[in-house]
Amino acid sequence: xxxxxxxxxxxxxxxxxxxxxxxxxxxxxxxxxxxxxxxxxxxxxxxxxxxxxxxxxxxxxxxxxxxxxxxxxxxxxxxxxxxxxxxxxxxxxxxxxxxxxxxxxxxxxxxxxxxxxxxxxxxxxxxxxxxxxxxxxxxxxxxxxxxxxxxxxxxxxxxxxxxxxxxxxxxxxxxxxxxxxxxxx
Amino acid sequence: xxxxxxxxxxxxxxxxxxxxxxxxxxxxxxxxxxxxxxxxxxxxxxxxxxxxxxxxxxxxxxxxxxxxxxxxxxxxxxxxxxxxxxxxxxxxxxxxxxxxxxxxxxxxxxxxxxxxxxxxxxxxxxxxxxxxxxxxxxxxxxxxxxxxxxxxxxxxxxxxxxxxxxxxxxxxxxxxxxxxxxxxxxxxxxxx
Numbered sequence: 001x002x003x004x005x006x007x008x009x010x011x012x013x014x015x016x017x018x019x020x021x022x023x024x025x026x027x028x029x030x031x032x033x034x035x036x037x038x039x040x041x042x043x044x045x046x047x048x049x050x051x052x053x054x055x056x057x058x059x060x061x062x063x064x065x066x067x068x069x070x071x072x073x074x075x076x077x078x079x080x081x082x083x084x085x086x087x088x089x090x091x092x093x094x095x096x097x098x099x100x101x102x103x104x105x106x107x108x109x110x111x112x113x114x115x116x117x118x119x120x121x122x123x124x125x126x127x128x129x130x131x132x133x134x135x136x137x138x139x140x141x142x143x144x145x146x147x148x149x150x151x152x153x154x155x156x157x158x159x160x161x162x163x164x165x166x167x168x169x170x171x172x173x174x175x176x177x178x179x180x181x182x183x184x185x
Numbered sequence: 186x187x188x189x190x191x192x193x194x195x196x197x198x199x200x201x202x203x204x205x206x207x208x209x210x211x212x213x214x215x216x217x218x219x220x221x222x223x224x225x226x227x228x229x230x231x232x233x234x235x236x237x238x239x240x241x242x243x244x245x246x247x248x249x250x251x252x253x254x255x256x257x258x259x260x261x262x263x264x265x266x267x268x269x270x271x272x273x274x275x276x277x278x279x280x281x282x283x284x285x286x287x288x289x290x291x292x293x294x295x296x297x298x299x300x301x302x303x304x305x306x307x308x309x310x311x312x313x314x315x316x317x318x319x320x321x322x323x324x325x326x327x328x329x330x331x332x333x334x335x336x337x338x339x340x341x342x343x344x345x346x347x348x349x350x351x352x353x354x355x356x357x358x359x360x361x362x363x364x365x366x367x368x369x370x371x372x373x374x375x376x377x
Binding site: 025028029032033036037040041044050053054057058061062065066069120122123125126129130144145148149176179180183 | 188189191192193194195196197198199200201204205208209211212215216
């Protein structure tokens with residue numbers, strides 16, 4: 001309980017003193033638990049283990065906070081899309097450091113993505129579905145998870161992937177078709 | 186079940202609760218620091234002073250209110266890293282730092298806080314069950330404060346520091362073997 005009191009005290013201070021900065025930080029903390037799980041899953045489907053996914057999730061949140069605390073920065077209209085975009089960049093950086101390239105059309109890193117993760121209890125059906133998702137290209141997989149697992153709307157998805165809303169919609173349609181085919185095989 | 190519903194079921198995959206709590210604490214700690222010490226001081230001096238005052242007044246009030254209660258006293262005096270009130274303790278120290286006039290006063294405060302951090306690390310190291318990461322981060326804070334105080338390490342501090350580092354190593358070993366033991370027990374349970 002005291003923890004929540006302290007949390008809300010700090011948030012209230014922000015609301016009193018820095019409206020713009022406050023709003024973004026309040027938004028970040030308002031649905032903190034849900035947002036952490038969403039970002040964690042988004043990253044977890046891209047990398048090879050729970051620990052790594054948690055590390056990258058943490059990096060993403062701390063980077064977002066650092067940015068929000070800057071005196072001069074652009075206004076963040078949608079904090080969820082901003083956090084997802086940051087997490088996406090963190091994963092790209094991680095693979096870049098490892099000397100890999102992701103976001104091509106092919107299902108890259110197949111050997112790493114083969115679903116052998118036993119670090120989280122996942123039902124058999126879900127495991128099979130993730131294996132099928134991993135057969136898709138990275139872009140298709142992420143767009144489907146954002147749309148149907150994390151319930152991001154088209155506008156948010158377009159912001160995350162840096163494309164137009166029309167392009168995002170088309171990609172979702174095509175990716176859904178591809179996944180259906182893979183499942184029916 | 187259709188494809189979209191199946192995808193929705195993946196929501197059951199979640200991050201560890203411990204992880205979420207630890208990250209929330211880190212964020213709160215950073216929010217506390219951000220209020221008092223904005224990173225880019227591009228605003229004019231006048232604006233900065235006004236902002237500091239505007240922020241400090243409520244913080245000082247809160248610290249004062251908390252400080253008068255027993256719980257508050259505990260929070261601001263005896264909280265250790267990982268405790269719920271520890272971010273409040275750090276925030277109150279930052280208030281003191283901002284209020285301190287002159288570089289020498291600030292250096293004195295850094296030295297005072299570095300001693301506190303060392304004591305906290307020692308207390309954590311003495312605890313039977315402590316996450317080694319907490320002691321490590323207390324030591325990092327100690328070294329950060331010490332470097333800001335611009336004072337060299339005393340012989341006594343070197344010995345105390347070494348003892349804590351030994352404890353961290355010891356605790357890490359205990360902690361890892363503890364985890365292995367729990368995993369083993371959990372596996373045995375699932376077999377039954």
